[in-house]
Amino acid sequence: MNIARKRQMRNVGILTLLLVLIAPLIPYAISAVSGSSVQGNEYQTQVKHPGGDLWREVRQRDTDVIGRTQVKGVDTGILINKSGEDWRQYRMEMLAPYGAYLMGAILGLIVLFYLVRGTLRIPGGFSGKKILRFTLNERMVHWFTVVIFWLLGVTGLILLYGRMVLIPLLGLEGFSITASASKEVHNLIGPLFLVAMLALIITFIKDNFYASGDLKWLFKAGGMLGGHVSAGRFNAGEKVWYWLASFLGLALCVTGLILDFAILGQSREIMALSHVIHTIAAIVMIAVSFGHIYLGTAGMEGSLSSMSTGYVDENWAKAHHDRWYEEMQATTTKDSKQEAVAGGVAATGKASPISDN
Numbered sequence: 001m002n003i004a005r006k007r008q009m010r011n012v013g014i015l016t017l018l019l020v021l022i023a024p025l026i027p028y029a030i031s032a033v034s035g036s037s038v039q040g041n042e043y044q045t046q047v048k049h050p051g052g053d054l055w056r057e058v059r060q061r062d063t064d065v066i067g068r069t070q071v072k073g074v075d076t077g078i079l080i081n082k083s084g085e086d087w088r089q090y091r092m093e094m095l096a097p098y099g100a101y102l103m104g105a106i107l108g109l110i111v112l113f114y115l116v117r118g119t120l121r122i123p124g125g126f127s128g129k130k131i132l133r134f135t136l137n138e139r140m141v142h143w144f145t146v147v148i149f150w151l152l153g154v155t156g157l158i159l160l161y162g163r164m165v166l167i168p169l170l171g172l173e174g175f176s177i178t179a180s181a182s183k184e185v186h187n188l189i190g191p192l193f194l195v196a197m198l199a200l201i202i203t204f205i206k207d208n209f210y211a212s213g214d215l216k217w218l219f220k221a222g223g224m225l226g227g228h229v230s231a232g233r234f235n236a237g238e239k240v241w242y243w244l245a246s247f248l249g250l251a252l253c254v255t256g257l258i259l260d261f262a263i264l265g266q267s268r269e270i271m272a273l274s275h276v277i278h279t280i281a282a283i284v285m286i287a288v289s290f291g292h293i294y295l296g297t298a299g300m301e302g303s304l305s306s307m308s309t310g311y312v313d314e315n316w317a318k319a320h321h322d323r324w325y326e327e328m329q330a331t332t333t334k335d336s337k338q339e340a341v342a343g344g345v346a347a348t349g350k351a352s353p354i355s356d357n
Helices: 003-035 050-059 083-117 136-165 167-207 214-219 236-260 268-296 304-308 314-320 322-341
Strands: 037-039 042-044 130-132 311-313
Touching: 083 136, 083 268, 130 314, 130 322, 136 167, 136 268, 136 304, 167 236, 214 236, 236 268, 268 304, 304 311, 311 314, 314 322
Parallel strands: none
Antiparallel strands: 037 042, 130 311
């Protein structure tokens, strides 16, 4: 065999090998050329991968994909719902830390205020004469709501912050038991909060509407920014707390029922939104309640007895709720006259709101 013949056979072999290697790549090259886009002098080529496209649709990164299924119900046609991961990231990266900042800031301001001002004393001290501020029914409604609220508040905070706070203290097993118990208590007692809130709203609503002098009270911060400020049975600050607690409490009740009863037909998006509103409302209500608790206990002398015994000192009433005190004095004077006319027996059969005991 001559040299020319050998070279020809070698070339044919090389061409055949190249054809075998390149042929499988031809479809990809055609796809790349047809899908390329020209921007100025640059060419950007995007090759679609069948497996990648399938996984993107499964994860629903770009759009919601609703599939077909024989199981009928809410979200049954969705294979993977990415909103759950979005909510988890928001809860851990935004809601939990900023909620802790808010509650910590309120507590810090209260401690600072107490260190600067101390307990606000009753001008003139205790007189020894008592005036009825809250009836037994009003106190029962108040304390029932308080107990339910803090049971839910503490268990809710355990569920939100327990991993960060309790695991180092209790360990994994201890936290697991605590979190599980907190979840059950939270879910079981939650519906009772609606009963408590409705009772609280109905009981105290008549004395919490706007009255003359409320704006002046707010501008002077209840007298802390200068001079005595007149007030009725509830001052403007107490009215703000009443309406804030009412709206936040009802929001907690509605969203809590949506979360508690997942069989009502709500979607995952509704559940996630309800969880956001529920947690924000709870954190704000807990934070503001710190101020309410402070003023009702260590912050203001003589306040605690109003919700423990129902009575307050007359000098306390004159200093903080003078218009209400005058109304009670007028009522007592009228009842005394009726008793005198009736020969010493009260015509109404009601106990006197003012007592020397």
